[in-house]
Amino acid sequence: MKKRWTGLLLFMFSCLVFAAGAQAAQPHSSYWFPEDLLRWTPQGDKDAEFNRSTIALQERFTGYQVNKHATVEPKVAALSAMNRQTSGVPSQGSEKFDANTFGYWAYVDKLVYWGGSSGEGIIVPPSADVTDAAHKNGVPVLGTVFFPPSVYGGKFEWVKQTIRQNPDGSFPVADKLLEVANYYGFDGWFINQETEGGTTEDAAAMQKFLAYLQAKKPAGMQIMWYDSMTSSGSIDWQNALTDRNQMFLQQGSERRSDSMFLNFWWRSLEPSASKAKSLGRSPYELFTGIDVEAKGYDTKISWNAIFPEGKKAVTSLGIYRPDWAFNSSENQEQFYAKENKFWVGPTGNPANTSGTADWKGIAHYVVEQSPVNDLPFTTNFNTGNGQLFAVSGEVVRTTPWNNRSLQDVLPTWRWIAESKGEALKPSFDFTTAYYGGSSLKLAGTLSPQNATHLKLYKTDLLVEQNTKLSLTFKTQTKHADLKVGLSFADQPEKFVFLDAGGLHPGTWDTQTFNLNPYRGKRIAAISLYADAKQTIPDFSVNIGQFSVYTAKDDPNPVPEVRGLNVKEAEFKDGIYGDARLEWTATERPVRYFEVYRVKPDGSKALLGVTPNRVYYVPMMHRIGPEAQTKLEVVALSADGRRGKAAQTVVTWPAYPKPVAAFAADKTLVAPGQPVTFIDQSSEVTEQRVWSFPGGTPSTSTEKQPVVTYAAEGTYSVTLTAKNSVGDSTVTKEAFITVTRDAAGGVKNLALNKPATADGACGPNEAAAYAFDGKVTGNSKWCALGSGPHWLSVDLGASYTISEFVVKHAEAGGEAAAFNTRDFHIQVSNDGSTWNDAVQVQGNTAAQSKHPIALTKARYVKLTIDKATQGGDTAARIYEFEVNGLAK
Incomplete structure (x- = not known):
């Protein structure tokens, strides 16, 4: 996977941002190095219970197909970074709308939860919300064991620790991998060994490790191997199943892995398929890799090599980083549009993928599968995130959220909207919901000429006595005709329509249908039909809930908590x-x-x-x-x-009295130059009183007063914060310096000055790049490994310093999750005796500014105590300014 490392590193070193102090009890998804995993127990991990998937893997079926070009035999594996980071992933979603709420499960046979890095951990189970969403749709999820190349921090000792065998024949890490998968409720592991330095003996030990996993794993658990290590122990991507890597899949009668992901540089795939058959394995247990991380559906793929026209597929398909659709989008609407084109093709209709475009969508090659085969079936069209949350149509939360555990089974077909005219447009509406954060919306101009039939779900539901269907919807007109369509297994393309009856604008209506007339039949598809006797220019209807269920006279009571x-x-x-x-x-x-x-x-x-x-x-x-x-x-x-x-x-603890604190936008000014003071007192402050001796005004009760000083000198500032419980006072002596020398402003004294650091990610990310005055073109200092990291600059002489400016990862275009969280700044005149100047904890900003009382120093050191917002330990500083007087 060499060609994808640049993008992969962007994923590796990212994490979510939380406000300072807000994550004390936040449970996070797990990640480990091998030795950490060996020490892990559910009882010793207070987050473990939060990381368990509680939704069993559902059965699913193929049913009838709407696209005659698609085939059933080949499978699809998606290697997707469902979260942007390895560390700092909340176990049960978060208070943000922004999330990779992947919804095209119908085309995926297994999901590999892509993750791991040398700076955080290389063994990464899926977050529970991802497993829950996948399992609802009948898709197994594999965690990742990722041994990175040494150039990206990989250590062969991690491989050695993993394949270490006890005298009794057991493999401790293998046992732990099985324990984790069983406890957390996911379905196996993807093993990606790309760290150089192995020998023939190491390769043989890895094969024994795989065989041990096969022998010990429970039925249904899967192990997928990546085409990288060969029988010699070297890393040599074969891009095929060959004599040099087949032993990691099958050796004689011994099964080593359940499938193999082939690297991307393949040509003819027929030899690999033949090799699999000669080993007694299906060629569809080989997943031919395509790398879409950088270009998504603009990636050039030799589709005919995998899916030759008019013939059976040669192998299955492995898609590396389909999360491109999410990562490359600026908003949810763009994400859904890109994802639709990726999976369904440029027509946006999985039933019609013909055309001249090279990328026809995955729906062109594989038949959708559906888990809708048991009663009750209910969907609220909940995508797993929202800007609000509604319960029974009433909004009970008005703040953003995401939790993919709550994602409903979304429509199988997105979208098959049939009309003799211009069809109404289906979409998910995040402004209106019946339960959750979204609903299905059908909108556009509606007239007798463009009645629209929207096919939604492939199903296999037996209609029994007392089987009912309910539809909950809201519209703004009473003049349209809305119907529910059902087709049955004997004639899946022929629909009967059930009239939803009179519409009541502006309210949620629920219409219930008795399906007894179809008793004994199997429902093959569910659809919607909208029509009108006259033109309605701005027609829209929101579908809040579909439910098919068996009504019971005396249902079991709902359990009490x-x-x-x-x-x-x-x-x-x-x-x-x-x-x-x-x-x-x-x-x-x-x-x-x-x-x-x-x-x-x-x-x-x-x-x-x-x-x-x-x-x-x-x-x-x-x-x-x-x-x-x-x-x-x-x-x-x-x-x-x-x-x-x-x-x-x-x-709650006793209601607190305030804690007074403040800062200023600058501490070095010329006479008459304004200074803005910022009240940083605790939130319970009800009143504040400022004292500015020598300033104008000399007192204030404002939150951000602006003060000027007419005469040169140094001035102290006092703030008293008060509430009904008590008060607190803080004074900063000699805090403001007023001098005519500041009339021309301050200068960055560190610009292009000699710099040193504890390390660097590479020659182009050395200490000097934090002092070159640029944040573009990846001009930064970066250091790998465990902290604390440090960066020091020699100003060349002793200068008067008034402030520091630190430009963190986000200032250079990286994710906010990379911003330095905790750090301190020290100054020195001899380079050996250091005095503290600034202490910061809980920073989340892209750029942080730190004015100080005037200080003379020649050397300045920035020490990073916590490099990022999560568990990643890599430091990234794009610019470190030391501002003060140049004379």
């Missing part, structure tokens, strides 16, 4: 608190648990929803001086009924 407990709570500044909740597993399965906050006035706000029996409550803001906050959990059944709620409380 029991044993609800605040397992852990942490507080910040006395007014912010997060908590970990746990409760006893219910005696019968439920679909979800809803978690609410009960406010002092008795109203409720939804905090989140989970299928698990544990939940992390993100930072809550205390409402006034409330002493306790009630939290409530209620179970939701598969058919939408709720059980009896359970409540617990979070007890």
